[in-house]
Amino acid sequence: MPTPTGKSTRAERLAQPLAREVAEQVAADHGVCIRPVSLRRTDIATGRTEVIDVPCGSTLESRCPACAKRKRSLRRTQCEEGWHLDTEPVIQPDPPTDAQRAWVEQRAMVTAERDRLAATGAASAEDLAALDAAICDLDEEITASGLRGSVTRSTDTATAKPRRVRSTKRRQDAPDLPKRPMTRKTVGRAYTDPASGRVFRPSLFITLTLDSYGRVRSDGTPVDFSTYDYRRAARDALHFSKLVDRFVQNLRRVAGFDVQYFAAVEPQRRLAPHLHMATRGTLPRAELRQIAAATYHQVWWPNADTVRFDGDHLPEWDASAGTFLDPATGELLPTWDEALDALDENPDAQPHHVVRFGRQVDAKGVVAGSADADRCVRYLAKYLTKDIADCHASETTRQEQHVDRLLEALRFEPCSPRCANWLRYGVQPDEAKPGMRPGFCRSKAHRREHLGYAGRRVLVSRKWSGKTLADHKADRLAWVLNALGVTTGDDGQDDGDNPRPAPLTVASGSYAWELARPTDPDVAPRERRLLRAVGESLKRRAQLAAALDPEHSATPEQEAA
Incomplete structure (x- = not known):
């Protein structure tokens, strides 16, 4: 209670909940990340910029309860989908594109010319170094085109450490194991x-x-x-x-x-x-x-x-x-x-x-x-x-x-x-x-x-469900967008009023992305961004509820109440 003078004591003020902590609790209760990362998105064509918050993606509840809960839910989905498969998961890479094939062909031509000059001694050390630099540039282009791994293994034997080989003979205090012929299957017996x-x-x-x-x-x-x-x-x-x-x-x-x-x-x-x-x-x-x-x-x-x-x-x-x-x-x-x-x-x-x-x-x-x-x-x-x-x-x-x-x-x-x-x-x-x-x-x-x-x-294991964790996350997002009737374009942006962030790359489609600092003038305080994210979350939940059950849907104000 206030004192007779109308002022509260220090003990009474300390007993009052801190508004900043309550905002974090409300955000966590509604599945909103409490440690959002601010990214600045720039439209390459118009130069217009805006700051978009993306979840921190933490897997620890002590750091971000909402992100950790989503990560655990994804892991449960991954475990459930792969545990009792009755058909072999098919994991086939996509066929290479014409651009990827062209980069590899160009890499082959430069490699053949470099090896020919090195074998005949018709080129100087500077010329070979220039060709090596060109090969490195081509390898970067090959990786940027979307190919996994490297075209060739490292051949620099001068700096590579020799691999230590030890005997694979089993210890005398360890029992032997039976061994069966291997079959190419991942599904158990029925x-x-x-x-x-x-x-x-x-x-x-x-x-x-x-x-x-x-x-x-x-x-x-x-x-x-x-x-x-x-x-x-x-x-x-x-x-x-x-x-x-x-x-x-x-x-x-x-x-x-x-x-x-x-x-x-x-x-x-x-x-x-x-x-x-x-x-x-x-x-x-x-x-x-x-x-x-x-x-x-x-x-x-x-x-x-x-x-x-x-x-x-x-x-x-x-x-x-x-x-x-x-x-x-x-x-x-x-x-x-x-x-x-x-x-x-x-x-x-x-x-x-x-x-x-x-x-x-x-x-x-x-x-x-x-x-x-x-x-x-x-x-x-x-x-x-x-x-x-x-x-x-x-x-x-x-x-x-x-x-x-x-x-x-x-x-x-x-x-x-x-x-x-x-x-x-x-x-x-x-x-x-x-x-x-x-x-x-x-x-x-x-x-x-x-x-x-x-x-x-x-x-x-790699063939558990035939999907990565990112694939399971994309499946969930596709289900929500399909329930809301939202379609996406080639650049990963939806046609609504709140566009989704594209993949976190330096340049994605018609947008360029960079990390925004909390001290930048166009970045709002974290508490304000949390409140805004909670409001958007309530709005999206109301929209999803209305799409799934139109007869018993509630307005955003009713959902918030």
Whole structure:
């Protein structure tokens, strides 16, 4: 209540909701991006410019709830459409256009002339350099014409590093796997019920976890912090994505066909990453357990168990030599390639780390259209909008201590060949640079929100649904425009009063696009843009509702009320 003088106190004012935050909440409730990106669109013919806001496209709910919700919904659609396909997805590239063929033919002529002159010695070094520059320009034109990849592979063998080849012989402590002849199909086997004649094409929902690092409580914290193997937990999290790749390879070899999958990575309560995977087709559970037990990934890196430099005693950068050296002896530290060469030459060398799955393998058969199928799809997308660390909130002191101990183990653990932590163990990182310091690697694997896992949260095989995520998004947009009766032109603009932004390129059709800064005079404040976007969203929803159900449609004012 106001004071007798009619003025509110500071505590009362602080208790009042902040208008700016309420605007963000209202925008998020109506599916509007709260961090829009302003783009300036210029009509090339008339020179008229206008600022258009596009969604930020964030996948994290903590940054933008509306964009994260749309991304999760798209992933659910992608999972549902590809899980129980009964026909092979057809993925055929479009035929090349005349312009694309002309660019490739011109590239062939210049390449042939360049090779002829180089072989006969009839051209100087300057002439060959000019032809090489012309070839580079042609490659850029070929890419700009819409062709994927490169016409030729790189032939510069002078600067290319030789590929390290290691023995593919299986470890003695890993069981062998059965292998079936491969068939070119992605659809699983169908079964017919003899009683009803109904055809079933079941699929699998598989859950894989990592091994134990020590006994844990019900809240995921260790029973004994001192005996919990945090180093192995950190290394397993860093290399978990490679282990998943090995599992998919072994799964396809045993199944005998190109198994397609949709997988999501999330942490357990003990903070170890584990995998939920929907696969098309089935395998016996005994074979799945055998595949998980036989799957491993060896990390052939230099040894990182003995600390050589710590505290203030750290390697120093020699600017003249462009390398790190021991500050006490002045000895140059071995480079990354030298350390790998020494590892190759040692017949008794052991891998830096071997990551394996745990014994727990859960596999559940799922039939298309069942309640289990819908429940599994929802579970796959459950944590996609959260950081790894936010999936299971730390509510107690023990949980906070568990996170802190894991982060401390990750802080000095090398995450890649370029990680600065290699200096701690007396090895120069690959492509070493001045300023590197152990414990301060900028990779996201060392950040609290990732807890060691820096890979993709969603893993989708190429032939899962025959569509990319952009294709699924385009399908939704086409459905909405069709319901509203809106037609689009060749330049991607509709015929309504509010044109859609074209693809985010420098020049698209008759428009040129550039990023607009918040400080530009023609860019409105963010709060005003949010309110305008909410109003447009309500208007579009009312139009869509009227198109779907004309008899019970509401006006924009009624929809807003």
